Structure formats: structure tokens, C-alpha cells
Amino acid sequence: MDDFTATSSTPLTNPIGLHARPSVKLTRLAKTFAAHVEVATAPNGPWVDAKSIVKVMAIKARKGAVLHFRATGHDARAALAALQELVALDFHEDRVGHSDDGA
Structure with a gap:
């Protein structure tokens, strides 16, 4: 079962894209899984x-770009689910003190 490969994709909706802070968050999360995880x-x-x-x-x-993920290993599905959630939540960037309400 270690050779199991899963794939997923999700749109990048973070206003400033995959810059330094989101890249660090993505990398740190990927490292928590044993699976070999790739992105494109x-x-x-x-x-x-x-x-x-x-x-x-x-x-x-x-x-607006679509991030494609591919993971191989026993926890591949869990890794992809976690990464998709991170991207879908805009890397939690809205919790850094930014506001889009124009105030």
C-alpha cells in the first residue's frame, strides 16, 4: 500500500498568490506527512x-492559478486533503490582520 498515489487540484484564491508566507505554510504542512508530496x-x-x-x-x-498536488505513500490521501484545505482557506492569511472591507 506504500506505493499508493493520489492526486488533487485546487484553485489558488489567495489575493497575492503563492508568495513566501504561504509557501512556508504549504511546505511545513507537507513535511508533517510521510508521503512523497509534489505540487505543480x-x-x-x-x-x-x-x-x-x-x-x-x-x-x-x-x-487564479490551479495548484495540482500528487502524493505517494500510505498517508497520501490525508496529505492531499490537508493541503487542499490550507489552500482553500487562503493559507489563513486573513488572520494576519489584513482586511478587505475598506475600513
Whole structure:
């Protein structure tokens, strides 16, 4: 079962894209799983190691891009579910003190 591979994709809705802080959050989360986790901005790659901050930051994905995830290992599904949730919640960026209400 260790060879199990799962894939998923999710739109990047974070207003400033996959910049430094979200990249760090994504990388830290990926490292909590035993699975080999990769990310790409196209369904066919190029794929980069989601546990490497340098490689994730090099993607330079902007708002509106689709992040594609691929994970191999016994906890592959859990890894992808957690990463999708992180992206869907805009990397918790709204909790940093930003406001879009114009106040």
C-alpha cells in the first residue's frame, strides 16, 4: 500500500498568490506527512517537491492559478486533503490582520 498515489487540484484564491508566507505554510504542512508530496501549476507538471521551500517558492503561482498536488505513500490521501484545505482557506492569511472591507 506504500506505493499508493493520489492526486488533487485546487484553485489558488489567495489575493497575492503563492508568495513566501504561504509557501512556508504549504511546505511545513507537507513535511508533517510521510508521503512523497509534489505540487505543480499544470496537470502534467513540471512537478516539484512540496517539502522544499526553495522549489515551492520558485513556482511563483499567482491568484487564479490551479495548484495540482500528487502524493505517494500510505498517508497520501490525508496529505492531499490537508493541503487542499490550507489552500482553500487562503493559507489563513486573513488572520494576519489584513482586511478587505475598506475600513
